Amino acid sequence: MHTTDVLIVGGGIVGLGTGLALAGRATVTVIEAEGHLAQHQTGHNSGVIHSGLYYKPGSAKALNCAAGRELMYQFCAENGVPHDRCGKLVVATDESELPALAELERRGAANGLTGIQRLSAAEMREIEPHVNGVAALRVPETGIVNYKAVSEVYARKITDAGGSVHTGTQFLGCRTEQDALTAETNAGPVRAKLLVNCAGLHSDRVARLCGIEPGVRIVPFRGEYYELKPRAERLCRHLIYPVPDARLPFLGVHFTRMIGGGVECGPNAVLAFKREGYRFRDVDLSDLAELAVNPGFWKMARKFWRVGLHEMYRSLSRRAFWHALRKLIPEVSFHDLVPAGAGVRAQAVAPDGKLVDDFFVCQAPRMIHVLNAPSPAATASLAIGRSIADAVLKELV
Template sequence: MERTDVLVVGGGIVGLATGMALAEEAGLAVTVVETEAEVARHQTGHNSGVIHSGLYYKPGSAKARNCADGRERMYRFCADNGVPHDRCGKLVVATSESELPALAELERRGTANGLVGLKRLSVAEMREVEPHVAGVAGLRVSETGIVNYTAVSKVYAAKIAAAGGTVRTGTKFLGCKRESDGLVVETTAGTIGAKLLVNCGGLHSDRVAKACGVDPGVRIIPFRGEYYELTPQAAGLCKHLIYPVPDARLPFLGVHYTRMIGGGVECGPNAVLAFKREGYRLRDVSVRDLLEYARDPAFWKMAKAFWWTGLGEMYRSASRRAFWHALRKLIPAVKFGDLVPAGAGVRAQAVRPDGKLEDDFFIRRAERMVHVLNAPSPAATASISIGRSVANLALAELGRAPLREAPPPSFFGATRAA
């Protein structure tokens, strides 16, 4: 039987960042198992590529603390490892007077979270930054940037290997049981003995926890975000990143424009319920996942609370014209023919038993285990910081000293599972 110190389930950016911290800094033997043929195939690989500033997050929250630390670590990592990136900045636009209080709240939060590049803009000042934008006021955020997170993840994986670890793709986690001297983990590539398991299973993180005998405390509900791109002829209408003022009740930022590191401008996403955990297309359906929805009281409580918003998202998903109208609120010059269908991503949204959406990081510790059950945006931006924080939780489980100059385990509100 193969043996390792730490087995990480999931080869997305958070799992790889955790493995990198444990291998490089803690000097542990690390094995990462990933079901797909390559790393970063799901949430990471379908990410919009934004390096978030930390503007939106409640001051003092795990999101805010990790984003502030992780953003600058990401910029340094990319510079040190030759990963193309651009600290291009973004513009948040209030399109009506009614949105001005929410814009002011964003400015307050950003200031509380340590952003120094914030600047409130008048209509004339907005037009100097983005000549085609429409609105009554704006907020310039200079710390925001763009990168390709798949490229970042591949460097993380290379660093794990260089430190003596292993990243096993095409290897599915099947189950785990405790024995007197550690854990026995079953995979499609054989049995692996480990001292500790870190669950970064993303869309399947709740199922991985259950397979380990741990109550996850949340249910993962997948939401598909669908995107368009501007045609090359229309891409010049957007020079940076342009966002609306978001609805504070929802963990989504609204339809926006994102200039991509590889060129072009992405528009979106809307957010609709996916009928499969890897449901990137409308026709992707899983009977198992649909039955779970039907039997889950938390799902119906969530649906009752957000049914009106959900209908609007579904309408925009079905109608390109409705999607176009949403985009034109920010840039009226965008024409219907300027939109080209692009890809989609699926967000692993954790839902509490009361039906409320879990908006912050949610982690459960158990004996010889750390389960990352909700790692929403800015998880990619802050992946180095998050990985080091999760590594510290793992080291605490092993009774070892924490990483030097790393956020303490209390950086997350991690709970102890039964």
């Protein structure tokens, strides 16, 4: 039987960030069900190092993003991970969005962003000549990176410090004992003093396999992307975002220059019919059945059905997606767009139908469960990992 101080379930960037924070301070074992690390949320996002502009001051998102952003830049610089603190514009395309833009500016200042600037239409076009709008915020702290590459360095450092990382290892359940717990996996049992659940899209299921009622259910939302053809990449120099809908934890369709080259456009946000539903035709009947008996899902659906239908229409219609992009850059041609990848966001939904907006972590005897860690979790992964590690070490004393 494999023994360890801490068993981490999930080999995404939050699980690996937690393992890195514990490495050398406790024995660490990370297990990942997939054959490779960072295969889902970590490996399918647009690679933005978020500034912390959007989040409610004092929230876990705001605090961890502010700390994690600078830790991420430092980590990448020290470990040779390509990155670029390129900055972004958040653009109000008409005057009706100016109050929301002002609120973002207030939040940014409250969250400690020192370089944020309010720009006129003329000033923003000096930075992004092809953008359309009446005003913008310039946020120089934003950057880009490849989070899969970051995760690989995390994993290497964990193993260099004496920990272990196992792919192709599925968590099946556990039983707690007086001074330890035993986890069952498809690769055999693991005995640990403490378990950390960072299973992302399956975090609520892992909690239930541990005998814990998490109080939320994961609802998968697919975000689909296009890329600009090389001839159109000149239209976007940095990152260009719209003013987001304050009712939703999504940032809207935007333009992102990628660290490996090219410009990504998106994502939208549609209900996925499978927890790993990266394509419209990806359907899992058991996942759908779980949604069908989830009262929180139906309450959410009743509240946001109009938004959901619009997002679904944009998912099925490249022309509708194109029209959304043209609000920011009118020169983008329909023929400039090439279908790209997709990601699935693990969104926790409460029993009353509310979308859980902040990071959500709960503790039980010998267990810590990370039940909602959407964007900016990748940016904040080092800060989140350190806070979880502190809680783990207190339990191990």
